[in-house]
Each structure stands twice: as C-alpha cells, then as structure tokens.
Amino acid sequence: xxxxxxxxxxxxxxxxxxxxxxxxxxxxxxxxxxxxxxxxxxxxxxxxxxxxxxxxxxxxxxxxxxxxxxxxxxxxxxxxxxxxxxxxxxxxxxxxxxxxxxxxxxxxxxxxx
Amino acid sequence: xxxxxxxxxxxxxxxxxxxxxxxxxxxxxxxxxxxxxxxxxxxxxxxxxxxxxxxxxxxxxxxxxxxxxxxxxxxxxxxxxxxxxxxxxxxxxxxxxxxxxxxxxxxxxxxxx
Numbered sequence: 352x353x354x355x356x357x358x359x360x361x362x363x364x365x366x367x368x369x370x371x372x373x374x375x376x377x378x379x380x381x382x383x384x385x386x387x388x389x390x391x392x393x394x395x396x397x398x399x400x401x402x403x404x405x406x407x408x409x410x411x412x413x414x415x416x417x418x419x420x421x422x423x424x425x426x427x428x429x430x431x432x433x434x435x436x437x438x439x440x441x442x443x444x445x446x447x448x449x450x451x452x453x454x455x456x457x458x459x460x461x462x463x464x
Numbered sequence: 465x466x467x468x469x470x471x472x473x474x475x476x477x478x479x480x481x482x483x484x485x486x487x488x489x490x491x492x493x494x495x496x497x498x499x500x501x502x503x504x505x506x507x508x509x510x511x512x513x514x515x516x517x518x519x520x521x522x523x524x525x526x527x528x529x530x531x532x533x534x535x536x537x538x539x540x541x542x543x544x545x546x547x548x549x550x551x552x553x554x555x556x557x558x559x560x561x562x563x564x565x566x567x568x569x570x571x572x573x574x575x576x577x
Contacts (some may be wrong), residue, residue: 353504388530391472393552393569394507449556451564452497455506 354378364463370429371411372459374442380454381447383425385409385417388439390456400425403405409445432463468568475574482540484571486553489534493555495563496529498538501550501570510538510551540573548575552556 358373376383384399386409396409398417406417414436418426425444429436439460443453467489488496494511498567499507512521513527513536520527526539536553550570556563 357506361506391569392470396564399564415524443507445563448535449565450495452495452499452509452512453507453565455499456507458504459508460504 355442355444355454355456355460357440360457360460362461364429364432364457364461366433368429368432368463370432370461370463372427372440372461373443374427374456375423375424376425376442376444376454377423378444378454379422380444381422382445382449383419383423384443384445384453385415385425385427386441386443387411388441394441397398397427403463434463435462437463467557468553468566470551470553470568470571475576476543477485478543478545478575478577480543482547482554482573482575483545484538484540484573486536486538486568487534488553488555488566488568490555490557490566491531491534493557495556496527496536497556497565498525498527498536499552499553499554499567503549506543507552516526518524525543543573543575545575545577548573 355376384395386394400419416428442456445453473475497512498510528537552570554565554567
C-alpha cells in the first residue's frame with residue numbers, strides 16, 4: 352500500500368525551540384509539499400520541492416525552512432517555534448505532472464507552548 | 465487570481481443526498497479534485513474530473529462541473545454517518561511544469577442518524 356508517512360502524529364514544543372517535522376514517501380514521487388491547516392483557513396502551502404535539493408516557497412514560508420536531501424524525504428524546519436505556529440501540518444507528494452492529485456500523510460498536530 | 469470557495473457547514477440526515485458546492489476562479493484549471501478528511505487524519509482523494517468533462521459518476525459520488533460559471537459540486541447519494549468529514553475541493557494550476565493544487569477552505573459535512 353503506497354503511502355506518505357509523517358513521523359509524529361502529535362508534538363508539543365516550547366517557544367523558541369527548533370522543530371523538525373519529517374515526511375517520507377514510498378511512491379518515488381518527484382514533488383513533495385508541506386501545508387498547514389487551520390480552522391476556517393483551509394490548507395495553505397508553506398514550501399514545496401520538485402527535485403532533490405530543490406525547494407520553492409509557497410504562500411506562507413515565513414518562519415519555516417525545508418530540506419530535501421533524498422528523493423523520498425522532505426523535512427519541514429521551524430527555526431524558532433512560536434505559538435502562532437501551533438497547527439496541523441500536512442505533507443503530500445505527487446508525480447512530476449501532479450495530474451492525478453496529491454497523496455497526503457496523516458498529519459502532525461503541533462502545539463507550541 | 466487563486467481563490468477556491470466553499471460553504472463551511474452542511475448538515476443532512478442519514479439516507480438523504482448531500483450536495484457540496486465549490487466555486488473556483490481560474491478558468492485555465494485542467495483538473496478539479498474532491499478530497500475527504502476524516503477526524504485526525506490526512507486528506508484522501510475521493511475523485512477528480514478533467515476540465516473538458518461536465519459530469520463524472522463513481523458509485524455514490526457524482527461530480528458536476530459547470531465551467532462557464534466555474535462551479536463544481538459533489539453529490540453523495542444515500543449519505544451515511546461514515547460520510548461525516550470535511551470535504552475539500554481543489555483546482556489545479558499549471559506552475560512551472562507541474563500541477564499546483566489550490567484548496568478551498570473545506571465543508572464540514574455532518575450526517576445525523
């Protein structure tokens with residue numbers, strides 16, 4: 352069963368901590384994405400990557416960075432976590448063209464206290 | 465511009481039909497998608513429709529596309545309590561060679577017995 356795996360379902364971190372969210376896909380997909388989901392705002396794209404070591408800013412990249420050292424793994428980094436980054440984070444992947452949609456992970460609910 | 469709109473809530477009784485509506489803004493969208501998100505989970509692709517089609521049926525699901533009005537709908541026949549979830553529509557935009565998905569805010573469907 353093909354899938355996108357996010358390493359943690361729930362995380363609680365302190366303000367100012369450096370936070371790593373990990374995502375792995377086993378579908379040999381070229382594209383990978385990080386979204387955050389907040390009530391009433393839907394999904395907002397943070398960063399995406401279309402190849403190893405390549406990254407592009409999405410709609411809300413401020414306060415985040417990403418790393419893609421291997422094709423199957425895409426990491427989201429919060430350099431200094433803040434309470435306004437408390438959210439559900441969703442990772443997704445797709446083929447090069449993406450025409451069959453994205454495959455999503457189960458999400459990581461991050462709480463910053 | 466990129467904007468996908470959905471109503472926030474829909475409540476139906478078990479056995480009734482549900483119709484979830486969506487409007488999008490980019491007439492060049494090639495594919496339009498419906499995703500389902502159950503509590504605490506990621507998004508699951510339900511179905512998608514190519515922009516040159518006006519209807520697609522898949523078991524209890526019927527997708528209608530009115531390209532002139534940029535209106536997409538998802539009809540669920542014989543709605544069950546297990547259909548309670550958040551439903552997202554998404555339009556695809558061609559961005560540097562791949563399809564970027566823009567999501568709506570999601571419609572929360574509540575099915576009561």
